[in-house]
Structure formats: C-alpha cells, structure tokens
Amino acid sequence: MNLTIDARKKECPLPVIETKKALESMTESGMVQVVVDNEIASQNVLKLAAHKGLEASCEHTEDGNFTVRIQNKLFSAIPHPQDENSENAASVQTPASTKKTSGSTGDASVLFSSSPFLSTTPSRPAKVVVISSDTMGDGDKELGKVLIKSFFFALTKQDVLPLAILFYNRGAFLTCQDSECLNDIRTLEKQGVEILTCGTCLDYYHLKEKLAVGGISNMYEIVEKQLLADTILKP
Amino acid sequence: MxxxxxxxxxxxxxxxxxxxxxxxxxxxxxxxxxxxxxxxxxxxxxxxxxxxxxxxxxxxxxxxxxxxxxxxxxxxxxxxxxxxxxxxxxxxxxxxxxxxxxxxxxxxxxxxxxxxxxxxxxxxxxxxxxxxxxxxxxxxxxxxxxxxxxxxxxxILSNCGCKPGDVLLLTKPLGTGILCTAARLKAVSSEQFQSAVKSMTTLNKYAAEALASCQVHACTDVTGFGLIGHLLEMLGEENCADLYADQIPILPGAKDCAEEFYLTAGGQRNRNHGQNRVAFLTSDFSLEEILYDPQTSGGLLVSLPEEDALRILPSLEGFGLKGNIIGTVIQREAKDSTEKIRVLPSRS
Known part of the structure; x- marks a missing residue:
C-alpha cells in the first residue's frame, strides 16, 4: 500500500499534519510519498518520520520541489520463534550458543525490531518488562543485585517471553559493560526480545559509551510501549 | 461585521x-x-x-x-x-x-x-x-x-553582557507559536487558547518595573527567534548556559500540540539556526519544539544575580505572570566547542 500526498503550496504545519494522518490511515506497510515546495516543510516532515522511528529520505527534485519518502511499517501476526522452530528454541536455551544463532532467530529479531504493538495477534500478547533499578526489591543492596541477576536468568528460561524490556534510571547499568546480567539480556535479545535503554539515563550516568546490548530509547517510546502493553512486569 | x-x-x-x-x-x-x-x-x-x-x-x-x-x-x-x-x-x-x-x-x-x-x-x-x-x-x-x-x-539594558553565575529569568511561559498554529486548525481547547491570549496581551511593563530594582546584566524579549535563538544572542562568544527542563514555564496544551506535530516553519528555521549549539540531555521532543517555537509577545529573558531573581519572582506572580528561573549562565569551558546551551532534566 503506497500513498502520495501533494502538499505543495501548503504552509506548515499542514504538510506534516496531512502526512501524519496518512500514516495513521494505513492498514498495511507501505510507502508514503510527500511532495512539498520548500525545504523547511520537508524538514518538518522528516522530523515526524524520525520521531515515529520510521525510515525516510528526501530528494530535492529538478522542479524545485522536495519529495519525502517514508517507509511505514505495520506488523501483522508475528509467530513466536520458539513455537515455530523447536530446534532453534533449543539452541537459544544455552547462553553459550547464542552468539552463533542465526536463521529463523535472526529473522525473528528483525520482525521485532520496531513497534510490534500495532498488531492484534492473540498468539503473542504484548508483555513488557520494566527495569527501573539495578537491584530487585527494597532492602539489602547486595541481595537485590543477586535477585535481579537470577531474575534475568529465569526470564531466559520462560516459554512466553516479553516483547520488550525497558531499562531506565539505575536500570541502565544492567545493559552496560560490567553488568552481571549482560549474558542473559543478550540471550533474550537473540530470542527476539527488544532491549531498550533510556538515553537520558545513559547520559546522566555517563554510560553512553558503555552500552553493551540493545538500543537507546526515549521517553516517548518508553511511555508508548507501556501504554500499549497488556501486561507490565516490574520486578 | x-x-x-x-x-x-x-x-x-x-x-x-x-x-x-x-x-x-x-x-x-x-x-x-x-x-x-x-x-x-x-x-x-x-x-x-x-x-x-x-x-x-x-x-x-x-x-x-x-x-x-x-x-x-x-x-x-x-x-x-x-x-x-x-x-x-x-x-x-x-x-x-x-x-x-x-x-x-x-x-x-x-x-x-x-x-x-x-x-x-x-x-x-x-x-x-x-x-x-x-x-x-x-x-x-x-x-x-x-x-x-x-x-x-x-x-540601558543590553541584550548581551550576562555574567557567569547569573540565573536566567523568563517572565512569561512559552508555546504561543505552536498554540496559535494549532488553534487555526481547531486543535486546542478554548481554555488553552485563552491562557495563550492572556499571556500575549499582557504588557512586559510590569516585569520591567520589577526589574528596575535589580542588577540586570542582560535583558531581551523572547519573540520570533524562540527562546534558544534569543538566548544564543544573549550569551555572546564568552558565555554558555544550562537550562533546566523541569523549570521552564510552558503554556497549557502547548506540549500536546507539539506531540501532535503542529509545527511551524518558523520553529524549524530556528532549529536549523540553533541546533549545532544546543545539546539536549533530555529526550523530550515536545520540549525541544517549544524551546525553538517562535513567540508572539513573549516574556522578558533576563540574566541577573539569583538573589535579585528570587526577590522579584513573587511580584511577577502578583501580575499573573507565570515566570520562572529557567537556567544558569556558566563560563565557556572549551573555546573550540560549538556547544553553547545544555538542556538538563533538572537543576539538581
């Protein structure tokens, strides 16, 4: 499904608002092509795409106009990798073998790499794990660290995995170098779980260079993922 | 009519x-x-x-x-x-x-x-x-x-000349550009629109009178170039500034309109002009848009000692002005760095 919007001779914010409506109206993946007659408007449309995490490009055409192309990704029913391929499921159970896993697991992680919440698939309910600390529970810190480590180990052994794990505040330490949970979190990522760490928190704790697994996220995404989840697990 | x-x-x-x-x-x-x-x-x-x-x-x-x-x-x-x-x-x-x-x-x-x-x-x-x-x-x-x-x-109050250690006082909330743009497309409530109108029709006279008793090092009014644009001008070559995201007064509804992409061409022009000199240590898209938003009849942006700012804040409130201390002027650290403004989540 592809859409073209002619937003020439329209002043901001109209080109952006019309693009946003077009993206929201789409029922399947496809490209939205927006033609505007000035660079500022093209930058505002690109800003919309970037904010929504969609791939986009802009071309300054010979007629003096700007064509912005946005790849709108919608997700249909997504099979659980462990249900689909028992051989693969067995291999990812062992952390040591995860580095070499490929094939269907690789495909699955591609599928999960962007907002999968738009799908309404009953086979894969949207569960999200939220980690806001580098310890688990209130009380002794050392105990808390032992508990969070076992939490991630136990999570790798579950039949039903979350769609995403969000790390913020001191939780950001867990996805960075020197984290004792790193291997398990990497295993989860290989199994198709999206690993996202809050960018503000990485900055704040000067961890940006040390991030060792998953991607960097923002508050918009952190809120959206939680809002669209049907279960939020917060150890 | x-x-x-x-x-x-x-x-x-x-x-x-x-x-x-x-x-x-x-x-x-x-x-x-x-x-x-x-x-x-x-x-x-x-x-x-x-x-x-x-x-x-x-x-x-x-x-x-x-x-x-x-x-x-x-x-x-x-x-x-x-x-x-x-x-x-x-x-x-x-x-x-x-x-x-x-x-x-x-x-x-x-x-x-x-x-x-x-x-x-x-x-x-x-x-x-x-x-x-x-x-x-x-x-x-x-x-x-x-x-x-x-x-x-x-x-005469110059628009540059701020001193390291000064605080930055803003005497009106931001967001008039985005709100008026969204209002044209019927996307704001009448209460939200009225608070923007109230802010735009309020004279800066009252803030200026309160400032008469202060040691003002720099003063300007925030208009078309947005807060970032006017602040960059105020900082000149020598100074940098930290802004505190949670201290910046914003008109009700303005952040929602930014999230819904009611973005002006003026705001994008201001972003193009300023973005190389601003580091956002927050991930807050709507706040960025509001800091670049062109203001109509915006408030005064003042660089002054903190005790003066704290002393006059209550009298500004008395005039119905929702101002606040939004940041601090700091000495420029690295001469070769282009970064002039950092936006931090809070003052801490």
Missing amino acids: TDTITFCRGGGCTAKLGPGVLKKVLEKLPKAYDPNLLSGFDHNEDAAVYRLRDDLAIVQTLDFFPPMVEDPYTFGQIAAANALSDIYAMGGEVKTALNIVCFPEHMDLNILGAILQGGNDKVTEAGGVLAGGHSIQDSDIKYGLSVTGTIHPDR
Whole structure:
C-alpha cells in the first residue's frame, strides 16, 4: 500500500499534519510519498518520520520541489520463534550458543525490531518488562543485585517471553559493560526480545559509551510501549 | 461585521524572517558611525537608542505582523503589546506610538476599527499616547506600531553582557507559536487558547518595573527567534548556559500540540539556526519544539544575580505572570566547542 500526498503550496504545519494522518490511515506497510515546495516543510516532515522511528529520505527534485519518502511499517501476526522452530528454541536455551544463532532467530529479531504493538495477534500478547533499578526489591543492596541477576536468568528460561524490556534510571547499568546480567539480556535479545535503554539515563550516568546490548530509547517510546502493553512486569 | 479575518500563512512572530537569512543581508550594509547611537546593528538590539543629552536618550522600535488570532480587537492588543515590549526590553519608558496598517480595500472597516481600538488600549495602558500612523491597501491584514520611548543613557539594558553565575529569568511561559498554529486548525481547547491570549496581551511593563530594582546584566524579549535563538544572542562568544527542563514555564496544551506535530516553519528555521549549539540531555521532543517555537509577545529573558531573581519572582506572580528561573549562565569551558546551551532534566 503506497500513498502520495501533494502538499505543495501548503504552509506548515499542514504538510506534516496531512502526512501524519496518512500514516495513521494505513492498514498495511507501505510507502508514503510527500511532495512539498520548500525545504523547511520537508524538514518538518522528516522530523515526524524520525520521531515515529520510521525510515525516510528526501530528494530535492529538478522542479524545485522536495519529495519525502517514508517507509511505514505495520506488523501483522508475528509467530513466536520458539513455537515455530523447536530446534532453534533449543539452541537459544544455552547462553553459550547464542552468539552463533542465526536463521529463523535472526529473522525473528528483525520482525521485532520496531513497534510490534500495532498488531492484534492473540498468539503473542504484548508483555513488557520494566527495569527501573539495578537491584530487585527494597532492602539489602547486595541481595537485590543477586535477585535481579537470577531474575534475568529465569526470564531466559520462560516459554512466553516479553516483547520488550525497558531499562531506565539505575536500570541502565544492567545493559552496560560490567553488568552481571549482560549474558542473559543478550540471550533474550537473540530470542527476539527488544532491549531498550533510556538515553537520558545513559547520559546522566555517563554510560553512553558503555552500552553493551540493545538500543537507546526515549521517553516517548518508553511511555508508548507501556501504554500499549497488556501486561507490565516490574520486578 | 460581515468579513472575518482570513488567516495568513502563519501570523504573529512565526511570520518573521529566519535569523540566518537576516544576518546575511545586514552584514552587507555599511555601518554608519554616530557616537550618540548607543545601540546599533552590532548586537541586534531589541530597539535603537539615541542619546540626545547626557541624561536623556530616545528608544525607537517598530514591529508589525499578520493576525494570529481571529478576534480583531484581541489581535490589535497582541500586536501592540508585542511592539511595546521592545521598549521594556531596553529598560525604557513608552512615550508615543504610531500605527502601521495594511488592510484590504473592500474589507469591513469595523474590523480595522476593532484592531486599532485594541492597539490604542494597550498604548494607553503602557502610559503612552497614540500619535498617528500610516495605512496602505494590501491583500492581507497586517498591523503593528512604531514606538518611541525615553531612557537614561546609563540605564540601558543590553541584550548581551550576562555574567557567569547569573540565573536566567523568563517572565512569561512559552508555546504561543505552536498554540496559535494549532488553534487555526481547531486543535486546542478554548481554555488553552485563552491562557495563550492572556499571556500575549499582557504588557512586559510590569516585569520591567520589577526589574528596575535589580542588577540586570542582560535583558531581551523572547519573540520570533524562540527562546534558544534569543538566548544564543544573549550569551555572546564568552558565555554558555544550562537550562533546566523541569523549570521552564510552558503554556497549557502547548506540549500536546507539539506531540501532535503542529509545527511551524518558523520553529524549524530556528532549529536549523540553533541546533549545532544546543545539546539536549533530555529526550523530550515536545520540549525541544517549544524551546525553538517562535513567540508572539513573549516574556522578558533576563540574566541577573539569583538573589535579585528570587526577590522579584513573587511580584511577577502578583501580575499573573507565570515566570520562572529557567537556567544558569556558566563560563565557556572549551573555546573550540560549538556547544553553547545544555538542556538538563533538572537543576539538581
């Protein structure tokens, strides 16, 4: 499904608002092509795409106009990798073998790499794990660290995995170098779980260079993922 | 009234030319030297100041733009408050004002009457007198004022000259550009719109009077270049600033409109101009948009010692101004760095 919007001779914010409506109206993946007659408007449309995490490009055409192309990704029913391929499921159970896993697991992680919440698939309910600390529970810190480590180990052994794990505040330490949970979190990522760490928190704790697994996220995404989840697990 | 104001392509200060474009043109003009011109093109001051005697100078400014609200009387008030503001940003006192009018020949003259009435009421509130004006036929409405005020030459408030350790005080909330743009597309509630109108029609006179007792190191009014643009100008070469995201006053509804992408061309121009010099240590898209948002009749941005700012904040609240201390001026650390402004989540 592809859409073209002619937003020439329209002043901001109209080109952006019309693009946003077009993206929201789409029922399947496809490209939205927006033609505007000035660079500022093209930058505002690109800003919309970037904010929504969609791939986009802009071309300054010979007629003096700007064509912005946005790849709108919608997700249909997504099979659980462990249900689909028992051989693969067995291999990812062992952390040591995860580095070499490929094939269907690789495909699955591609599928999960962007907002999968738009799908309404009953086979894969949207569960999200939220980690806001580098310890688990209130009380002794050392105990808390032992508990969070076992939490991630136990999570790798579950039949039903979350769609995403969000790390913020001191939780950001867990996805960075020197984290004792790193291997398990990497295993989860290989199994198709999206690993996202809050960018503000990485900055704040000067961890940006040390991030060792998953991607960097923002508050918009952190809120959206939680809002669209049907279960939020917060150890 | 049979006609209604038809909106132009973006009214108020969103209609301003981008700072980059303007700089290119102004740089090419020869600079006349007159020792009595106390402010000129050099620092892009808010208004021109010319010394007449050792104890007296005149302050002159001019501002006009297309409508950003539908009601003509309100538009007149906003355009006047915006034009008068430059006098206050220099620390001056309003004396006389002249109308500047562009109006379509066949449009209902009652609309023009209401616009001029709004303008006149604000000039009167400012303690000045409306002394005449000039009008021409045009396809779209535009209105504003040329204002003359007076000031003591030793008490001019410059738009640059802030000192490390100063706090940055902003006397009105941000978001008028985004809210007016969204309002044109019927995307804001009437309460949200009214609070924007209240802010835009409030004279900076009251903030300026409160500042008279303070040691002000730099002062400007926040208009078309947005908070970032005006702050960059204020910081000059020597200074940097930290802004605190949770301390920045924002009009109700403005962040929601930014999240819904009611973005102006002016805001994007301001972003292009400033983005290489700003580091956002927050991931808050709507806040970024609001810091770049062109303001119409925005508040004063003042660099001053913290104790002065804390002392006058309550009196600003008394005038219904939702101002706040939004940041701190710091010494420039690395000379080769282009980064001038950091936006932190909070002061901590």
